[in-house]
Amino acid sequence: MKKKFRAAGKTARSNFLTFGIVVAAYIIIMALQSGGMISSAMSGLMVPICAYIVMAVSLNLTVGIMGNLSLGHAGFMSVGAFVGVITAMSLQASIPSGPLRLALSMAVGGLCAGIVSLIVVIPVLRLQGDYLAIVTLAFGEIIKNIVNCLYVGLDKNGLHFTMKNAMALNLDAATGKKIMQGPMGAVGITKLSSLTAGFILIILSLIVVLNLINSRAGRAIMSLRDNRIAAESIGISPARYKIMAFVTSAVLAGMAGTLYAMNFSSILAKKFDFNTSILVLVFVVLGGMGNIRGSIIAAAVLTVLPEMLRQFADYRMLIYAIVLILVMLITNNPRTKQLLAKIRSPKSGKEETEHVL
Amino acid sequence: MFSKLVNVPSGAMIPDRDIDKSPILECINLGITFGGLKAVENFNLTIGRTEIAGLIGPNGAGKTTVFNLLTKVYQPTKGTILLDGTDTHGMNTIQVNRAGIARTFQNIRLFSNLSVEDNVKAGMDNAMKYNMWEGIFRLPRYHKEEKIAHDRALELLSIFDMQDLASAKSGSLPYGAQRRLEIVRALATNPSLLLLDEPAAGMNPSETAELMENIRKIRDTFQIAVLLIEHDMKLVMNICEGICVLNFGHVIAKGSPEEIQANPAVIEAYLGKKKEA
Numbered sequence: 001m002k003k004k005f006r007a008a009g010k011t012a013r014s015n016f017l018t019f020g021i022v023v024a025a026y027i028i029i030m031a032l033q034s035g036g037m038i039s040s041a042m043s044g045l046m047v048p049i050c051a052y053i054v055m056a057v058s059l060n061l062t063v064g065i066m067g068n069l070s071l072g073h074a075g076f077m078s079v080g081a082f083v084g085v086i087t088a089m090s091l092q093a094s095i096p097s098g099p100l101r102l103a104l105s106m107a108v109g110g111l112c113a114g115i116v117s118l119i120v121v122i123p124v125l126r127l128q129g130d131y132l133a134i135v136t137l138a139f140g141e142i143i144k145n146i147v148n149c150l151y152v153g154l155d156k157n158g159l160h161f162t163m164k165n166a167m168a169l170n171l172d173a174a175t176g177k178k179i180m181q182g183p184m185g186a187v188g189i190t191k192l193s194s195l196t197a198g199f200i201l202i203i204l205s206l207i208v209v210l211n212l213i214n215s216r217a218g219r220a221i222m223s224l225r226d227n228r229i230a231a232e233s234i235g236i237s238p239a240r241y242k243i244m245a246f247v248t249s250a251v252l253a254g255m256a257g258t259l260y261a262m263n264f265s266s267i268l269a270k271k272f273d274f275n276t277s278i279l280v281l282v283f284v285v286l287g288g289m290g291n292i293r294g295s296i297i298a299a300a301v302l303t304v305l306p307e308m309l310r311q312f313a314d315y316r317m318l319i320y321a322i323v324l325i326l327v328m329l330i331t332n333n334p335r336t337k338q339l340l341a342k343i344r345s346p347k348s349g350k351e352e353t354e355h356v357l
Numbered sequence: 358m359f360s361k362l363v364n365v366p367s368g369a370m371i372p373d374r375d376i377d378k379s380p381i382l383e384c385i386n387l388g389i390t391f392g393g394l395k396a397v398e399n400f401n402l403t404i405g406r407t408e409i410a411g412l413i414g415p416n417g418a419g420k421t422t423v424f425n426l427l428t429k430v431y432q433p434t435k436g437t438i439l440l441d442g443t444d445t446h447g448m449n450t451i452q453v454n455r456a457g458i459a460r461t462f463q464n465i466r467l468f469s470n471l472s473v474e475d476n477v478k479a480g481m482d483n484a485m486k487y488n489m490w491e492g493i494f495r496l497p498r499y500h501k502e503e504k505i506a507h508d509r510a511l512e513l514l515s516i517f518d519m520q521d522l523a524s525a526k527s528g529s530l531p532y533g534a535q536r537r538l539e540i541v542r543a544l545a546t547n548p549s550l551l552l553l554d555e556p557a558a559g560m561n562p563s564e565t566a567e568l569m570e571n572i573r574k575i576r577d578t579f580q581i582a583v584l585l586i587e588h589d590m591k592l593v594m595n596i597c598e599g600i601c602v603l604n605f606g607h608v609i610a611k612g613s614p615e616e617i618q619a620n621p622a623v624i625e626a627y628l629g630k631k632k633e634a
């Protein structure tokens with residue numbers, strides 16, 4: 001009896017710690033910021049950090065929990081970013097409240113990313129490993145290229161879309177406003193994002209992802225990952241659960257995209273390319289597959305690190321790369337892994353070795 | 358939602374062979390060809406509702422292939438499978454499980470990164486009703502069903518006295534415990550027919566004896582049919598009420614343990630070889 005409560009308590013405690021870290025970090029940063037103790041460069045990083053954390057947490061759902069390598073996560077971020085920007089600009093007149101407009105834009109951005117993911121989920125259901133990686137990579141590139149030649153404008157008649165050029169938008173001369181200008185990206189964005197908005201989005205994504213993992217859906221998704229044939233033999237349908245996890249992951253990425261885009265006055269499609277997908281994947285791998293807290297910490301540290309290394313000028317990225325390699329080596333070393341496990345819970349560490357024997 | 362786990366004392370009254378009363382499983386001329394190889398041909402088998410049946414034969418005879426046909430891991434190229442009178446033609450693995458067949462695997466297939474308890478609970482997924490949102494927002498139905506699942510998982514694990522291992526990672530269990538966990542996971546789906554592929558493989562004699570006792574207990578408790586593949590002759594002859602012998606994909610004998618032991622074809626194909634070795 002005691003044992004079972006300890007087991008149930010373990011995940012609950014772990015999740016509680018994850019939330020605790022996020023809340024504590026938020027309070028400390030807010031305090032430091034109001035005391036003027038954070039440089040403006042660092043302050044500018046706060047929203048991107050939040051966006052990357054949500055990206056990493058949501059990608060971990062696909063890669064770590066579901067076990068499907070995805071190289072196109074930035075594609076969903078891109079959809080969310082530009083749809084969010086268009087939504088926010090369209091609502092500018094009708095909804096004066098900034099936070100409400102941001103929340104609505106995020107919802108629409110996330111929704112659209114989710115709809116787009118329904119197309120990508122088809123190969124996800126059929127392919128594995130390298131093949132799936134290539135398909136998702138291609139998806140990311142397709143999104144980037146579509147956004148790159150998309151022109152969107154707004155006038156008194158509503159939204160105008162074209163793939164040709166700015167002139168083809170046929171905007172009303174007096175009330176017309178260009179929102180997206182092909183390769184020049186989205187321009188004239190009213191900055192709505194804030195650290196608080198980012199914090200709320202992180203908490204929301206944690207509630208969704210952690211509770212999803214610790215429910216029947218998470219169990220089913222992980223059992224499909226561990227052994228598909230056995231999972232089917234006990235009646236678990238791969239399609240249903242994989243769609244659930246993949247779409248959830250995409251919706252969160254879309255919301256992160258809106259948050260990210262609404263932090264700048266202009267934004268390019270290039271911002272959400274293959275490199276961004278890889279960057280987020282690095283956060284996930286470094287933080288540990290399936291380890292949500294690890295993803296959060298890795299995303300925050302690795303986004304701040306280049307900024308901290310600015311004084312090393314040209315050697316910045318070199319040092320960044322070396323740090324990455326070192327961390328990978330250390331965290332994947334069996335000895336340090338054992339040591340870390342011991343530090344985390346000396347009792348359960350012993351238990352586990354007993355079972356192996 | 359879940360069937361109740363009633364504790365019928367082991368060795369309770371079980372009808373001898375109830376094949377004649379509507380059987381749970383009927384295979385009619387079942388067959389499959391891999392390339393040119395006829396792995397299983399003209400396979401006919403009937404299993405009673407609460408029968409423990411054995412499927413034996415030399416290595417490569419096609420025993421596991423029969424399980425894969427029954428569970429639709431492979432679609433049969435020929436023949437019919439009637440489960441509780443219903444043709445399973447066109448069903449996939451998932452649907453066959455929902456219809457009542459659960460199995461274990463010769464090469465253990467656990468969800469090795471999940472805890473023992475979660476492996477069992479995964480088997481109850483189909484019995485659960487709460488949806489994704491109820492799970493995410495921890496609504497009442499989530500708590501209610503997870504509590505039932507937790508209690509039932511411990512109850513099922515207690516068949517093999519494994520309830521204390523509930524929070525252990527399944528991949529770190531000893532070999533024998535992994536085999537037992539596979540049986541528990543299969544039971545969690547509430548099957549009417551349990552297929553066990555070499556459940557005693559790798560177990561020592563005392564573990565095997567205990568397993569035998571437990572297989573019987575499972576049948577008595579849940580009143581289900583069991584079809585098992587096993588090389589341990591003692592186990593098979595001891596607990597099976599009916600035995601089917603396969604050789605090179607063909608059924609060469611069927612009958613009670615006594616009949617099988619006396620069958621010359623079986624002795625030649627299977628038992629005879631054993632004696633020589």
Ligand SMILES: Nc1ncnc2c1ncn2[C@@H]1O[C@H](COP(=O)(O)OP(=O)(O)O)[C@@H](O)[C@H]1O
Pocket residue numbers: 391394396414415416417418419420421422423
């Ligand atoms: N997927 C497959 N493709 C080709 N041949 C197979 C396949 N599965 C099984 N076989 C062949 O079918 C025969 C029976 O195998 P199996 O059913 O595993 O035997 P066993 O009775 O030892 O369980 C073997 O000759 C095996 O090589």
Ligand SMILES: [Mg+2]
Pocket residue numbers: 420421422463
């Ligand atoms: Mg076999």
